[in-house]
Every structure is written in C-alpha cells, then in structure tokens.
Amino acid sequence: MADSPGNNASAAETLNPSLEEIKPLNTESTNDAEPFEQLQQENLVEAGEATAADEEVQPSSSQSIEGQESAGKRKREDIEEENEGTKSSLHPLWKTSLCSYFRRQSGHCSHGDACRYAHGEEELRPRPDNSWDPTSERAKKLLKTENEEKNETSDAEVNVLMTDAFVDSSDPARDKCVVHLPRKWASDNLKSYLDEQGILYKTAKKKKGMTVGFVSFENTEQVKNAIEILGGKTIGNKQIKVADVLPRSFEKKAKSTISVSEGTGQATEILLGTDDSSVSASINGCENNDTVEMDKLMGDGLVAKARNACDVVTPLAHMSYADQLEHKKNSLMQTLKKLTRNARKACPEGIPLPEWILKSRDIGGLPCKLEGILESPLVNGYRNKCEFSVGYSFMGKPTVGFMIGNFRDGVTAVEEPVDCPNISKIACKFAAIFQEFLQHSSLPLWNRINNTGFWRQLTVREGRSPGETIEVAALESNISEVMLMIQVCSSGFDDELVTTEFERMAQSLALEAAESSPPLPLTVLVVQDHTGISNAAPVDAPLRTLSITKAETTSGPDANDITVEARIHDYISNLRFSISPTAFFQVNTLAAEKLYSLAGDWAGLGPDTLLFDICCGTGTIGLTLAHRVGMVVGIEMNASAVSDAQRNAEINGIKNCRFICAKAEDVMGSLLKEYLNVPSKQDESPHVISEDNGKDDLRDLENLASVDNGADLEESRIHELGDDTSSSGCPNNGSEELEGPIERSCISEDTSKTVQQYKDVVAIVDPPRVGLHPVVIKALRTHPRLRRLVYISCNPESLVANAIELCTPSTNKPEKGNKNNRGWRKMSSAGLARHRTKSMPSSEPFHPVKAMAVDLFPHTQHCEMVMLLERL
C-alpha cells in the first residue's frame, strides 16, 4: 500500500548489496514471481501450474543434491501428471509458459516435443487472455512499453489539488508547482536544483515525501524561462513538469488569509477578509460551481483522478454487493496462495514438505479451504466511527470530509462525505454542522504543507441502544449516544482565545444537534490536542472534555452545562461495552458480532480452555466468549482500552477474565510461562526452546521488527479516508510508554481454579494492520502446549506473513538473525517472513486448517479474515 520510498536509481543501487547478504539462499528472484501472481489473480493460471516464474519455489538451491533431486522429481512427476491431460487435447495453457528445464539445461528437456511448456520464445503461445508468460522477453517488452505509456499519460494528467495555502505571490499565474520530483528532496534540494539549472525564482518550497514542489516567481519572464529550461528535463526516469497549482481560483474564492509569523512558523494573525454575506454566497453556490469547474478541468485533462470523496473512500460502491463479495473473495484467495508458495519456498532442506502444502494442489494452491465470505448485516451507513479531515475543498471552502487524493502527489483538497454509502446519516450531519461552524471560526484550519493551523479533524463515534432488531430503514433511531472528538493543534495559540472558541463550538454543536430533525444525540464532546504532522495522534495525546449545554435550557437564564465522562456504549452479543475516546472498537458492530462468534466456534472452546485474547482492545472477543471457557487472559497496549475492558467485565458481571496492559511482545513469553508451566510430555520434546537461546533469538527478531512496525504517516493519512483498519484506528505504535513488561493488570479473576487445571490452551489474535510482532509469533510458535490459534486479521497480507512463520517447518540448525542487516527494508512482508523462518528455533509448526472472510467494510477493498491454525 505504501509506496516504496526512493524510486531513483541510486537508492536501488545502495540497497542491493545488503539485500544480497540476506537474500535467502533458496531464492533466485522474487521479482519474477510477481507478474505471475497477477496472472493467477486473474485466474488465468492454475496455482499448481509449474512455470519458469514459479519454479523458484523449488527446488531450493541451498538444498543438498539429494534434496534437489527429490524436489526435482516431485516437480517432474507433477508435470508428467499434468501432461497426461494435455497431450490428448490441446490444453488452453499449452506452451503458454516457458520451460524452465529447457532454459536451465541450455536447450535440453527430456520431454522433448511432448513437453507442455514452450522450448524457447519461438514456441511460446499467448495465454487465453492474450498476455504472455511474464518471464518471456515479449512480456517484458510489453511491460516496458506499457509503463512508458503510463508515464506519458500521467504526465498529461498533472493534477495538483493543493488547496492548502502555499502561495507566495499576489498573482496566481506566478505560483507554479514542479511535479515528479524525488520524494526524498526537501526545499534545499529543490533550490539547489533550480540554481544549478540557472532558473531565477522568488521562493521554492518542497516537503520530503511529496513529489511536488512549489515555486513562486518575481515576474512572468521568470516563469517563462523556468518552463523553457525545465521542459524535457528528467530526474531519474521521471520527466519534470511545471504546472499550475489548482484550484486556480483558490485565492479569489477563499476568504480567509493566514499570516504566518516568520520566526515561529505559527499562524499568529487571522484576517477574515470577508463579510458573512460573501461567505454564505460562496458556500451556497459552491456545489454547483465546484462541479462545473471540476468538469472543465477534467475536460482539460488537468484533473483525472478521483473527483469526489465517494470514489476514494468507497471504491467498490459502483458494484452490487454480491459482486463486491465475489471480488473480495477472489482477491483473498490470491493472497492466501502466497502462504503456500512462500512456506514451500522456505521449507528447509532435508525436511519433507508438510501435508498441507502437498494437499494444496487439490485446492488450487490454497493453504486451506477458504470457506466463504460472511456478509455484513448492514451494507450502508454501517460505520460507527468516522474520522473526517478538516481542510479546503477544491473550490477553497473550509470543509469537513475526506481528502480526495494523496498528499504526496500534491492533493490536499477535502470534499464532503455526502455520497459515501458507508457513512451514517448522523455522522454526515455532524460533519455538516461542524463545517458550518468552521466558516465563522476565528481560528485557522490545519495546513498540511506548512504544518500550521488549529482545526484538524472531527471524529464521530456512535453507540447503539440495546435491542435485538435493527431497523435498516431507520438506522439513526438505533443510535442513542454520540461522541464527537475534535482534533486541534493549540500550540502557539492564545489560551483565552482557544477557550472562547471551544465554548462557541460546544454551544453551536449542541444547538444545531438539538434543532436537527430528528434531533441528533450528542453525549460527549472531547477535544484532542495534537501537534504531530499526520492526524494519526498517539493514544496519549491530551484530551479535554467540554461541557455540553443542555438543549432545552440554552435560551433560559439558568442554562445548564453538563460534563459527562468521556465514553459511549455499544452492545455486542447482548453485552454492554463502554468505549473511551481512543480505544479501538470495530467500526461495524453487527458484522463484528458475526466475526467474534465465528472465531469462538473455530477456537473449539470449553470449560477447560484457557483463552489468550491477544490485542484485546476493550475486551470484546474475550468477554463475548468468557462464558464458554475457563479463563480469559487479554493483552492490550492501549491503557484506556484496558481500563475499558476491565470495566466491561465488571458491568457485565464477568469474573473469569484478566486484562494486562502491555505490548504483547513484552509479556507473551512470560505469560505463557506463568500459565503453562506445568511440564507435559510435549515440554520434554526437542522442540522446547532453551531460555538463553530463546532470549537471544527473540532479541534478534525484535531488532528486525522494530522498524517493521514503523507507521507510514502517509499511509495513515490514506486510512483517514474512512478505513478504520488503519494504524490510527488500531494504534500499533501507541505512545503508551511502559516501564516494565506488565505495567498494570486489571484482574477480575476467579482464582479458585489454578492455571494448571486448564487442559486446553487457545489463542485468538487480532493484531493491528502490521500483524503480530515477531517476538509474539515466536513465543506462540515455540510453546508446545498451545495447540490451536485463531488468527483474525484486517490485513490479509500480514496474516499471510505471520502464518508463514507459524506454519513453515523449522530447520534443525536455526540461524542467528543479522542485526546489522538493513536489506529487509525493501523486502515484501512474505519475503521477510520467509527470511525469519530461518532463525525460528526448532519447534512444531502449525498448519492452516480453514479460513473464512467476514465483510466488515462493504463498498471498500477491505475485509476481515479468520484463519484457524492447529498443531496435530
């Protein structure tokens, strides 16, 4: 998802040597496999099919001759088997892939003409979809041409919707942007480049991470000169372009100007250069003008990307729901196949391939059966939490909604969420109310380019009333509580002004909510103060609860302000859940209920089960399954979520749960030891990890993982667009600084039953998008008493990566991790996982038993997946 940083040649060159060092010996090339995966995605090649592209899978070049021979034999038998079917009738894939044996053995293949694979480019036939074997010269040539064409097209579609003020001259014709610059450049690099080219300019600004720089000129002569000099220039393989900053009418239409003080870079003076009538005129006329102007620009080829929030936030909305489910299922199947391919590739020499890999051929290369996809009970308006960005619309109107593109590519325009089908009516109404308030606020909107301003984001969280049935036609009537969290950056602003503005805001929101028809519930109003660059605030960003004026008394002399505790409530499986402002709670409550109950069913629970709920959030999984097990141990790093979990256990009278506030990687090993210290037969097996050795290995892996978990700010920004599976939704890098491994325990534990009595140990893991920390994987994998693991994932790629480590047979001589190696930076998550398997201590692998998708996010590409892993 995140673009690879640094796409220029020098970055690639410096990376290669380190990659060499850690490239798994049995990997010839991982690049070739990718186009093949694409073909598989399009269902053009069966997963079991052997081609030059997937031949890297086996035999492993690090295997012994014997190993190679047996692997080679395996493959040859497979081919012969398949040939039986192809000789008699011409298989549609006959000679559509290059024969790897023929290529390797300099033009010799024992199958001769009968070989189903093409002996050389001349014999090669196009595939049924007219594409070519991706390893062939033809395919490579075609790809190159396509890429060139793409580059040309994107050149034509220069599209900078930088609505945040970033202009230096009074004449927009003298403000230009330069596009296709290296991401790693900052302003200084841009200035040096312009100087080197002999270009005169007034100011030049560029932020790292963006491909766009902003240059203002003293006069039109300088503009002309710059365009002439830069025309046709390239940096790396990118052609530099000079373009207008859109919207061109921004200066004309935007009524507020922000004066930024030189010294602090902080906005100190705000001139609302408008009277109310002109603001409302501009607001009222805005929608139509926007559309006309946008259409014109699209016609001119200047704006070709998403034009509204709906296209960005709900890209599948144009499909029927049945088609969306089918689309997601197919795409998940392709992702799952990576598990088989990579585990096969990583299987150490001399160790037989596990049964599940051998059997994968019978199910199209899947590691286990994908049992289907469960639909969301609600398809529209299902989100109980929406994070709306604050910014300027395409036409320069202060707007509360979604960014319609990527900041890195120079798009900061924010558009209203009106047509996004996943957003509830209540959330849309609150966004509109807050937007209206911002039109008159004396504090500025957050400017993503200068990182200045005040108003940043609005989060609307909804809680339902208890009840069995949901009125799909009148969803709002089920919403009884609403929490609004307004994110600001108050640093550098006058306290008194800020307090007055908050009071005005609270009054305005309460009044408008009460006057809405039907009235909107407004339970809690919280302000989150955050100074960081991205809106993804750490969980400990300061919160301030504002009092809300009771609607019925607003006009009376004794207007009654109430401040309530900052929390709302929702219900899952008839349990009441208390949710604090920053705690994770699944955004689609009804679908989450299905997800948790499926996980419980697959976990095979009973009164003798000890259930580890890893990454437990507010305790939803453990608490909804507590009645089916002996005891639940929940682990969660967000302190307020842990307090919520504890509170939720209490309000629901559940006594067999213990919640631990810690990073799972810090406590998993010791918890397994604490609970499972009873020696069993398994413990005596050679699979047991020795303490010292284990610690060393854990440290090695931790080293690799520390950067792996690094959040990509821009990725977080993209997920602001309504995808709550982001790291902002489930903070994996929360700033909750923990002193010790278990800083705080919340225990409502039935201590009458000692831990040794639990015969059955099960883990349900539900990690954030990045997946489980390698230390946690290792702890789970190497503890022999943990026989069953249910993995719930909002990111199938990380599920696959983690499952590679959990399910690949371990080597008898695990390698030591190389702490100084930085080559993993450019590896795929699966490649990295494969690499890690080499240092996995000798332990019995899990095997994938079954998988099921649960659609928590209709209209988007995202989907939850559940996979059951077991040890026989």
Ligand SMILES: C[S@@+](CC[C@H](N)C(=O)[O-])C[C@H]1O[C@@H](n2cnc3c(N)ncnc32)[C@H](O)[C@@H]1O
């Ligand atoms: C996808 S959410 C799942 C929460 C919960 N199971 C639920 O369904 O509501 C992931 C949770 O993992 C927590 N988390 C992230 N990294 C963690 C870590 N290293 N250790 C423990 N918890 C973590 C997040 O705070 C978040 O609550």
